[in-house]
Amino acid sequence: MRCTSPCCLLALLLVAFLWPTKVMAENKRVDNDHGKSERVLVVGNAAGWVVAGLRKGGRDTAQIVRSLRRYRRRGRVRWGALTRHKRARWVIEAYRRGRGRHKRAWLVLRDASGRRQASVTLRRATAGRVQAWVRHQLDPAPLSVASAPTSRAVDLQKPAWALTSESSSDATSPVAKAHAPPASAAAAGEQLEIDALVAGELESGPVFAAGKPAGSSTEAHISSDAPRFPFTLSGAVWAEHMSYLLDREPTTINSRNEVALDMVLSTRVGSATKFAHAVINGLVRADMSDDARTEAFFKEAYVRAGWGPLTVLAGKRLLSWGVTDAFNPTNTLRRTDLRDPLQPQDRGLFLVQAKLLLGGAFFAEAVWAPLFEDPLQPAPTGIDSDTGLLLSTSRWFSGPKQALVFIPAPALADGPETFQYAGRLGLSAEALDVSLSYTYGYLPVSEFALVAPGVMQGAHHRRHLIGVDFQTTFGRVALKGEAAASLTADLDGSDDQVPDSFLSYVVQLEFSSIRLGRTGHELRLQAQFYAEHGLRGERLQQGLQHPFQFLAIAYAEWKYLDHTGFVLSALFDLPKGLGVRAELWHELVDGLRVELAGLYLDGNSESFFGVFRHNHRVLGRLKYAF
Amino acid sequence: MGNFKKLLLIAVLSSAALTSPHTMAWAGTSADAVMRQAIKHLRVPTEQSRIKMILVNRRGQKRTRIVSISSSTTKGHDRSVARFNYPGGIRGTALVSHEGRDGKDTQWLFMPVLGRTRRIATTQMGDSFMGSELAYEDIKTLRVEDWSYKMLRKERFSKRPCWVIESRPVAGHDTSYGKTETWIDVELSVALKTMFFDKEMRPLKVVVSQGIEQVATGIWRARRHTFISLRTKKKTVMDYEKIVINAPLEESIFDQRRLAQWR
Structure with a gap:
């Protein structure tokens, strides 16, 4: 049942506007230390502020950590150098200890006050898994329309901005509630795994084929499928013993x-x-x-x-x-x-x-x-x-x-x-x-x-x-x-x-x-x-x-x-x-x-x-x- | 006065929010319309494809299946024929499906080993297709009226703006899924990712589409679909080696009485 009176519509619009935006991970191209462009996985918080950047595609823990440290040194991790860094609310830090087989690395998520909120050990971690982990750590609580904040004053201890969408999310829409992140730890882990699988799959190829054809090319497809040799050879060969x-x-x-x-x-x-x-x-x-x-x-x-x-x-x-x-x-x-x-x-x-x-x-x-x-x-x-x-x-x-x-x-x-x-x-x-x-x-x-x-x-x-x-x-x-x-x-x-x-x-x-x-x-x-x-x-x-x-x-x-x-x-x-x-x-x-x-x-x-x-x-x- | 200014500011900002492109798109787009458009692009009059399916188990071992599928939609009813080309053990096997007036399929299977065309009981929609992570219903063309849709949100997936739409089966629709969530490209009306949930709403599998290209005017198709089972972690990669849209097809290729002639 939906109310369509002007007052209700105005209230809906107000809530829609005041709703905190999103927490999003996305790909961006940035110039690295050598002046070359590389893909970076950027994690933002609910207000759209960038809080972390990882080089995407690397499968090696050390590589991720190196990337993190480099960005951290350049201020991109800790302060979100890409946008609004001074107002960053979450910080991701990377650590590494040991060498060779004993090498161990982990990420720590801290809030703006420096309190440690969560950590994850990176073992064979991929960028996708790190991304999923970060998203999960930022979105631990299910969204409730009733408890939706009406201002940008956010309780850092209990982050309420659970939407993971980058763009306009209608706060009044019940679907936002439906898409709340999984509440149980098991479900959260499952979601993390799914995101990692999808991210890993996307690494194997682009979403769009190179050189998008401009129009129909059905005739070309048909002619290219014509058999080169008009004969078909099939059959079977076997060895059998029966006693x-x-x-x-x-x-x-x-x-x-x-x-x-x-x-x-x-x-x-x-x-x-x-x-x-x-x-x-x-x-x-x-x-x-x-x-x-x-x-x-x-x-x-x-x-x-x-x-x-x-x-x-x-x-x-x-x-x-x-x-x-x-x-x-x-x-x-x-x-x-x-x-x-x-x-x-x-x-x-x-x-x-x-x-x-x-x-x-x-x-x-x-x-x-x-x-x-x-x-x-x-x-x-x-x-x-x-x-x-x-x-x-x-x-x-x-x-x-x-x-x-x-x-x-x-x-x-x-x-x-x-x-x-x-x-x-x-x-x-x-x-x-x-x-x-x-x-x-x-x-x-x-x-x-x-x-x-x-x-x-x-x-x-x-x-x-x-x-x-x-x-x-x-x-x-x-x-x-x-x-x-x-x-x-x-x-x-x-x-x-x-x-x-x-x-x-x-x-x-x-x-x-x-x-x-x-x-x-x-x-x-x-x-x-x-x-x-x-x-x-x-x-x-x-x-x-x-x-x-x-x-x-x-x-x-x-x-x-x-x-x-x-x-x-x-x-x-x-x-x-x-x-x-x-x-x-x-x-x-x-x-x-x-x-x-x-x-x-x-x-x-x-x-x-x-x-x-x-x-x-x-x-x-x-x-x-x- | 202060309150008045505050209200005015809110009103102005609200207007700005209303007229921003994102909000306009969100407010003016219904899930039904998005899905109708996406499915309209799937339900073309004729389509021929040659698909290489690579089944990858948890240990990374691969098995390959190659199948050619031709389908036709006439007066709202679908007919299709699938011919299996590889491996040799199933080469020449052909499956013809005719959609009846009640929306249910009648299927005939021609097996070269037997040399005869057998009418087979309709497979359960959730049955595995050729041992892959696909269910039979995954290769059937969707019908708009079989599902109810809900717009979840708009978000970017793999750099593309997408509608995220939840689909739940309507009462009486035979499906093994409790719901699906589909990421549909806003511009091209093509699904980039779909999450499948079982009847208990537990994640079942996810399919990611890649290599999307325009195969006919205004119709975009993925060259690769990757199905990942979230239960078994097995994977099926479907590579479309050929896609032909709306080319003339002889109706007789769907005639079950002619199946044996194609050996």
């Missing part, structure tokens, strides 16, 4: 010792809507423990061109449909390396893709993949002639164990019979992303089946897949889901040679990061539920094709300042299996990261984790991304 801890049979591969280089070379010309884009992503890997994993291949190699709402792509491309993280039932048009099923690696397929952006945030997509490539999966490598058991160097082979004759899945001839197609219609709106997809392709792994007594043969099986996915958010929670109906040639489950049709779906809840108590600590939480079952709800035969019937995943990641993290995932293979994965990572320097991980599996023989419960393993990786 299985139990059942290290000589016939199986029990460790991984790989060195790999994953490199992406890309170029792009044009604008956001009319462009041409080419990408080559190659991987070179040498595994000292597993010759099959020593290889070099292109994960992706494609060209893409965009013209307005239409984008066309051709080449080897890794499609990434779907929205969830661990499982994507709708994302099937790809070649996945499942030789390590807990660390699958995807590779692109040769395809032609067209994407059309429609109005109203809709989009449509069509894909044609003319070439079929065999899936990579754990496979038998022979038959033990004595026992008749299938042999495999992989610790993840889970097919039938006994056969007389084993025949791998035959390679499929390229042609219209093996073409794969997919289409998708989607919407990406403010509240919801949703898409409906159809794929005519193959099951991700080839199935082995007994085709005759003692004769086992692999085969690739076709399927139609109808899928839907969505993602939306509610405040700090994101809800995502996918569902797919996989329809094979055996819709009713009557044909033993053909895998059954099935439904699969996944729901994922994720929470945006939660700040923990101390600054920089964050926690991310995620939960997923995945299920697969027959069209009529029947249980599917457990194996690499259907590893999990019901799987619940809880995921927690603690992260500290983006350079250290700990991830804990628990995978509940319902009802009788459990997998726990823990990973610790730390970024040593920009791009260089070390990772340590461990995996524990348990369960009964009906669960995937139970079947492979002896595959506990530890992993260490050093990775540099560039």
Whole structure:
């Protein structure tokens, strides 16, 4: 509430005028003893009288003291030589004692009567800290409008002029009260520290850039940002060791010792809507423990061109449909390396893709993949002639164990019979992303089946897949889901040679990061539920094709300042299996990261984790991304 | 008579005080107007910047992040896309934010490792941005109506005359700050220093702006912002390697459906 009557206004103006001015520290240029100009930190009191001058920028205690003494000798410290020195009310004196390591220096603040008011020892003091200290010593008491002095007669013992502003401060303004210096000693110390930090920062550069431009120069900025070289090279190189801890049979591969280089070379010309884009992503890997994993291949190699709402792509491309993280039932048009099923690696397929952006945030997509490539999966490598058991160097082979004759899945001839197609219609709106997809392709792994007594043969099986996915958010929670109906040639489950049709779906809840108590600590939480079952709800035969019937995943990641993290995932293979994965990572320097991980599996023989419960393993990786 | 002379003197002096430039400036300037002007300069139709962030810990160890940000304000709604260029581990990651009618953001994140665009739950405004001392709300453009302002005083900061303005969030505004104090250059309407306080009004961090230059007619921007955490004493230096104001931008760069095309 403010009174606007003439009397009140006059009273306000009177108080405003009579209010003591300020206590201020500022920078001034003065000529030193050698006739050169140098920056001086000048401390004034409430009446605007200069009481101290320090050379600014010096970090050495001795240097500050020398400056003080010099100014003191010249009368600038003790008497405020710059202005009104004869009426100075506060005096700052500097002392130094000892030499070398024992050198000690301090400042003393005295009032006009010579009484010592405060002192500070200068240890690694900067000009900023001295400034902050002086300001604090001059402004120890909070300002109260009610107790504001109405004349320049000031009680030196209890200085009431608490404003630190140089210029006009409205005494009647309640904000003056609000900005009173901190009353407690702790708060005062904090303010002192803040001022010192700011002052130290200002020493690193000027507030204004040299040579202020007179006007707009946006075009110049744009042209200067054009890339010198039209190609971008990025990627990662890493060395990794992984060991299985139990059942290290000589016939199986029990460790991984790989060195790999994953490199992406890309170029792009044009604008956001009319462009041409080419990408080559190659991987070179040498595994000292597993010759099959020593290889070099292109994960992706494609060209893409965009013209307005239409984008066309051709080449080897890794499609990434779907929205969830661990499982994507709708994302099937790809070649996945499942030789390590807990660390699958995807590779692109040769395809032609067209994407059309429609109005109203809709989009449509069509894909044609003319070439079929065999899936990579754990496979038998022979038959033990004595026992008749299938042999495999992989610790993840889970097919039938006994056969007389084993025949791998035959390679499929390229042609219209093996073409794969997919289409998708989607919407990406403010509240919801949703898409409906159809794929005519193959099951991700080839199935082995007994085709005759003692004769086992692999085969690739076709399927139609109808899928839907969505993602939306509610405040700090994101809800995502996918569902797919996989329809094979055996819709009713009557044909033993053909895998059954099935439904699969996944729901994922994720929470945006939660700040923990101390600054920089964050926690991310995620939960997923995945299920697969027959069209009529029947249980599917457990194996690499259907590893999990019901799987619940809880995921927690603690992260500290983006350079250290700990991830804990628990995978509940319902009802009788459990997998726990823990990973610790730390970024040593920009791009260089070390990772340590461990995996524990348990369960009964009906669960995937139970079947492979002896595959506990530890992993260490050093990775540099560039 | 003596009293009369005294009164006259006071009246004359009061008039002098009234007409002095400082008093005029003080009396005629409201905090709202100063902040409105400052924020008006921030809310330009389009802006592109390339920022090098140097994260310095207490021991002086440094980590570098480079991000390019393009933003557009159309009909009062902001849209932005941030692309991360360095270090290699996050290169190609892109974050698109669309401000909805309710003022809240919808965000999509494209991660090259996954190859897909993910809708993400809106980050808490106080969350750290890329592990730095910046919160997400620090990189969002301020809205005048989200805060109430109070003129604290006028004082010099780094040789420049500044208004010191206190901003407190209005009820319902989602922020992690209890208040801020901003030193705004009187002449150029650009913030030179800002103090952030938490909900308990304890000092949280301070940001100092340096290298201020005119990037478009009448619009001044700092080339460097230094955020100093007053709790941890960690520091984040944001160097603007490029600032382009009001250059034409294709709206399609903010289209989340196109994010994957930029890899």
